[in-house]
Amino acid sequence: xxxxxxxxxxxxxxxxxxxxxxxxxxxxxxxxxxxxxxxxxxxxxxxxxxxxxxxxxxxxxxxxxxxxxxxxxxxxxxxxxxxxxxxxxxxxxxxxxxxxxxxxxxxxxxxxxxxxxxxxxxxxxxxxxxxxxxxxxxxxxxxxxxxxxxxxxxxxxxxxxxxxxxxxxxxxxxxxxxxxxxxxxxxxxxxxxxxxxxxxxxxxxxxxxxxxxxxxxxxxxxxxxxxxxxxxxxxxxxxxxxxxxxxxxxxxxxxxxxxxxxxxxxxxxxxxx
Ligand code: ATR
Numbered sequence: 468x469x470x471x472x473x474x475x476x477x478x479x480x481x482x483x484x485x486x487x488x489x490x491x492x493x494x495x496x497x498x499x500x501x502x503x504x505x506x507x508x509x510x511x512x513x514x515x516x517x518x519x520x521x522x523x524x525x526x527x528x529x530x531x532x533x534x535x536x537x538x539x540x541x542x543x544x545x546x547x548x549x550x551x552x553x554x555x556x557x558x559x560x561x562x563x564x565x566x567x568x569x570x571x572x573x574x575x576x577x578x579x580x581x582x583x584x585x586x587x588x589x590x591x592x593x594x595x596x597x598x599x600x601x602x603x604x605x606x607x608x609x610x611x612x613x614x615x616x617x618x619x620x621x622x623x624x625x626x627x628x629x630x631x632x633x634x635x636x637x638x639x640x641x642x643x644x645x646x647x648x649x650x651x652x653x654x655x656x657x658x659x660x661x662x663x664x665x666x667x668x669x670x671x672x673x674x675x676x677x678x679x680x681x682x683x684x685x686x687x688x689x690x691x692x693x694x695x696x697x698x699x700x701x702x703x704x705x706x707x708x709x710x711x712x713x714x715x716x717x718x719x720x721x722x723x724x725x726x727x728x729x730x731x732x733x734x735x736x737x738x739x740x
Contacts (some may be wrong), residue, residue, distance in 0.1 A: 477506055644670065
C-alpha cells in the first residue's frame with residue numbers, strides 16, 4: 468500500500484516540496500504519495516489529527532505552523548529542543564515525533580554541494596527569528612564540537628535576541644553582536660537568515676565584511692535579494708537557499724523512509740525549471 472505524506476502550510480501554493488519528494492520517490496523506488504495541504508490558520512492541529520486518522524505516515528510543516536508542530540509532538544529529535552520549531556513530523560506507533568532538518572540541510576548544502584569546508588572558518592549568521600533558530604543550534608552542535616577553531620557570530624537588528632540565541636546554543640565559540648559591532652571584522656561564511664529578502668530591504672552590513680574567497684549564503688531562494696546583490700558587488704561568492712531546501716527535504720525523506728536520495732539530479736532539475 469502506498470504510504471501517504473504531505474506538506475502543510477498557509478499559504479502553500481508556492482511550495483516545491485511535492486515536486487522534490489516525488490522526484491525522490493521515483494529515484495529511490497519508494498512507494499509514497501506526497502501532496503501540499505493548506506491548513507486554515509486556526510486549524511493546524513485538526514489537520515494533523517485528520518492526517519493521522521487517515522493513516523498518513525508523516526508530514527513536512529512550513530510557515531506559520533512550525534512552532535505548533537513542535538507543541539503537538541510527543542517525542543523530539545535533539546535539534547528541535549532549542550528552536551522549539553519542527554519542519555518534519557513522523558507519525559509512528561500512535562505518537563508524533565518532531566524533527567527539524569533545516570540545520571542539517573544548510574550544512575550539507577554548504578559543505579557537500581558548494582564544496583565549502585566550514586572547518587576552522589569564521590561564520591556570521593544574521594537573524595535571530597524562526598529561520599535562524601532552526602540552524603544556529605545545528606551549526607553550533609554539529610560543527611563547533613568537531614572543529615575546534617570554527618567560530619559562530621550571531622548578529623541581529625534586535626541584539627538581545629541574538630544574545631538569547633547565542634546563549635541557547637550553549638557553546639563557548641558562539642557569540643552575539645549588533646550589526647554596528649561588525650565594522651572592521653571579516654568572515655569566511657556569511658549566512659542571511661533574516662526575512663529582509665522578502666521586503667527587498669538590506670541589513671546594515673559593512674562592505675568589508677567578506678574575507679577573501681568568502682561565501683555569502685542567503686537562505687531564501689527564487690530571487691536575487693539585496694543581500695546577494697551586495698555580496699556580489701563586494702566580491703563574495705553567492706549562493707541562494709535552493710540547495711538547502713532540497714537537502715532538508717532529503718533528510719526528512721531519510722527520517723521517514725530510512726533511504727537517502729541522491730540530491731544532485733533533483734537540485735539540477737529544480738535549477739532548470
Ligand atoms: P523568520 O521565521 O523568517 O525567521 P521572524 O521570526 O519574523 O521570521 O524573524 C525575522 C528576522 O529577520 C529577525 O531576525 C528580524 O530581526 P529582528 O529580530 O530585529 O526583528 C530580521 N529582520 C526583518 N526585517 C529586518 C530589517 N529590515 N533589517 C534587519 N533585520 C530584519
